Amino acid sequence: MSEKYDVIVIGAGPAGYVAAIRAAQLGLKTACIDAFTGKDGKPALGGTCLNVGCIPSKALLDSSRQFWNIAHNLPVHGISVGDAKVDMGTFIGRKDKIVKQFTGGIGQLFKANKVTPFFGTGKLLKGNSVEITGTDGKKETISATNVILASGSVPIELPFAKFDGKAIVDNAGALDFTEVPKRLGVIGAGVIGLELGSVWRRMGSEVTIIEALPDFLSVADADIAKVAAREFAKQGLDIKLDAKLNKAEVKKDGVHLVYTNKDGEQKLVVDKLLVAVGRRAYTQNLLADDTGVKLDERGRILVDEHCHTGVDGVWAIGDAVRGPMLAHKGSEEGVAVAEWIAGKAGHVNYDTIPFVIYTEPEVAWAGKTEKELKDAGVPYKVGSFPFAAIGRAVAMNEAIGQVKMIAHAETDRILGVHMVGPGVSELIAECVVAMEFKGSSEDLARIVHAHPTLSEAVHEAALSVDKRAIHKGN
Ligand code: FAD
Numbered sequence: 001m002s003e004k005y006d007v008i009v010i011g012a013g014p015a016g017y018v019a020a021i022r023a024a025q026l027g028l029k030t031a032c033i034d035a036f037t038g039k040d041g042k043p044a045l046g047g048t049c050l051n052v053g054c055i056p057s058k059a060l061l062d063s064s065r066q067f068w069n070i071a072h073n074l075p076v077h078g079i080s081v082g083d084a085k086v087d088m089g090t091f092i093g094r095k096d097k098i099v100k101q102f103t104g105g106i107g108q109l110f111k112a113n114k115v116t117p118f119f120g121t122g123k124l125l126k127g128n129s130v131e132i133t134g135t136d137g138k139k140e141t142i143s144a145t146n147v148i149l150a151s152g153s154v155p156i157e158l159p160f161a162k163f164d165g166k167a168i169v170d171n172a173g174a175l176d177f178t179e180v181p182k183r184l185g186v187i188g189a190g191v192i193g194l195e196l197g198s199v200w201r202r203m204g205s206e207v208t209i210i211e212a213l214p215d216f217l218s219v220a221d222a223d224i225a226k227v228a229a230r231e232f233a234k235q236g237l238d239i240k241l242d243a244k245l246n247k248a249e250v251k252k253d254g255v256h257l258v259y260t261n262k263d264g265e266q267k268l269v270v271d272k273l274l275v276a277v278g279r280r281a282y283t284q285n286l287l288a289d290d291t292g293v294k295l296d297e298r299g300r301i302l303v304d305e306h307c308h309t310g311v312d313g314v315w316a317i318g319d320a321v322r323g324p325m326l327a328h329k330g331s332e333e334g335v336a337v338a339e340w341i342a343g344k345a346g347h348v349n350y351d352t353i354p355f356v357i358y359t360e361p362e363v364a365w366a367g368k369t370e371k372e373l374k375d376a377g378v379p380y381k382v383g384s385f386p387f388a389a390i391g392r393a394v395a396m397n398e399a400i401g402q403v404k405m406i407a408h409a410e411t412d413r414i415l416g417v418h419m420v421g422p423g424v425s426e427l428i429a430e431c432v433v434a435m436e437f438k439g440s441s442e443d444l445a446r447i448v449h450a451h452p453t454l455s456e457a458v459h460e461a462a463l464s465v466d467k468r469a470i471h472k473g474n
């Protein structure tokens with residue numbers, strides 16, 4: 001007889017491990033299976049996010065920011081420290097230590113919450129049992145009343161620029177360069193391209209980013225994308241828009257790229273090439289043929305608005321299903337599904353999920369862009385406020401960017417907030433709370449904000465919706 005659980009979660013990324021912990025908190029007997037192995041070849045919980053995504057990229061963004069500031073920002077403060085040098089072992093080692101701390105932490109959380117971990121590949125069989133193939137090839141089968149699929153995503157590979165882990169790399173490779181590449185090519189000016197491109201630019205690489213679309217950062221509000229593009233160009237990120245990569249050939253002296261833009265065929269040689277053209281749901285070896293779980297046209301596990309697959313007791317969450325590929329989106333789905341299984345009222349509001357790009361300046365938004373509202377024919381009004389007029393931002397020497405707030409023209413309900421500037425990854429949270437409570441721009445305008453803080457930009461943008469900002473002309 002196989003061991004029987006209330007809940008089995010396949011995948012211990014931020015969607016799966018959070019679902020497992022919440023299910024166990026609710027008194028459900030829970031197991032979580034994960035196949036990820038860390039740099040040391042040992043099982044490592046936490047999925048893409050903790051091992052090769054959110055956490056390591058933010059560690060390197062912070063280290064590289066310190067390095068960049070020595071030459072580019074400290075002199076303004078009258079501080080000079082001579083030529084800065086970097087020890088790559090320490091630079092990458094610090095990141096690895098942080099990753100280990102957090103992946104190990106998930107194991108401790110599982111122990112504390114009595115979640116049973118299994119290391120290996122889980123395959124859903126008909127009737128909600130799961131076959132686990134351990135790292136040693138041994139198989140065992142466990143079963144449950146409910147199975148949550150949280151198998152995540154993997155990088156999309158371009159057929160003419162295949163990953164070799166050395167010269168042509170994905171996110172994991174670009175987080176582990178042993179030396180600063182003199183010339184770094186990046187395919188895709190999306191979130192990964194901009195964040196990891198920034199890391200290596202700050203460390204001294206010449207960075208060229210090739211982006212297929214004609215508009216820069218077309219997912220963001222156009223006013224915000226414009227400011228970001230200008231600032232990234234100032235930092236030396238060479239972003240080539242409307243450019244199509246035709247070939248990437250690894251030779252002795254580097255990766256030879258051939259791409260086409262409006263001026264015709266172009267050539268470029270780089271030492272390393274990061275391909276970051278998006279990710280795809282990962283479902284390889286996850287489902288036996290007769291489970292009844294369906295995939296959509298993009299290979300994602302098909303689910304309804306409650307993350308249910310339509311097969312009794314089988315749910316799916318995170319990057320493996322529709323919606324933005326963000327850690328916090330997956331985690332909230334994990335909590336909601338655990339609560340639905342336990343008969344409680346789970347809830348995910350997909351309309352207020354914050355998006356953040358951790359570049360310098362940071363970019364953050366929640367809700368609708370101005371273009372989306374215009375296209376939908378929704379009447380709206382806009383307020384904005386520049387960080388140049390915020391005392392704290394000027395004192396920090398980071399007075400770049402703005403907060404733009406969009407509210408319904410008649411009801412004043414906040415429909416979207418878009419920011420580029422210092423610390424906006426934190427400022428967006430206030431706007432998400434306001435939007436979640438169906439707040440109006442007047443609500444934020446009437447709330448006392450501490451002076452001098454960056455949050456005054458949110459306050460002034462809210463005032464500006466009603467043309468009554470104090471520290472700028474309206
Ligand atoms: P994953 O994290 O991909 O985890 C899935 C897990 O399931 C993996 O461990 C995988 O090995 C395992 N698995 C798959 N199939 C099986 C199987 N059959 N059996 C057992 N185990 C299996 N998001 C943010 O919100 N903020 C950020 O700052 C951010 N930065 C990022 C930076 C980078 C470089 C990258 C690549 C991504 C970043 N993301 C960020 C996205 C974020 O990492 C993902 O949205 C998130 O990890 C998705 O969580 P998940 O649990 O759905 O999947």
Ligand code: NAD
Nearest residue numbers: 188189190191192193210211212276277278279325356357
């Ligand atoms: P992305 O979708 O953000 O960007 C991919 C970019 O590549 C797009 O601009 C696209 O137009 C371009 N592109 C696609 N095919 C191309 C081609 N053949 N040639 C040139 N350009 C091409 O994807 P990503 O940057 O790979 O990131 C993957 C996912 O990880 C994203 O969905 C994102 O949500 C998540 N992520 C989030 C964060 C964060 O929240 N800060 C950070 C990193 C990654």
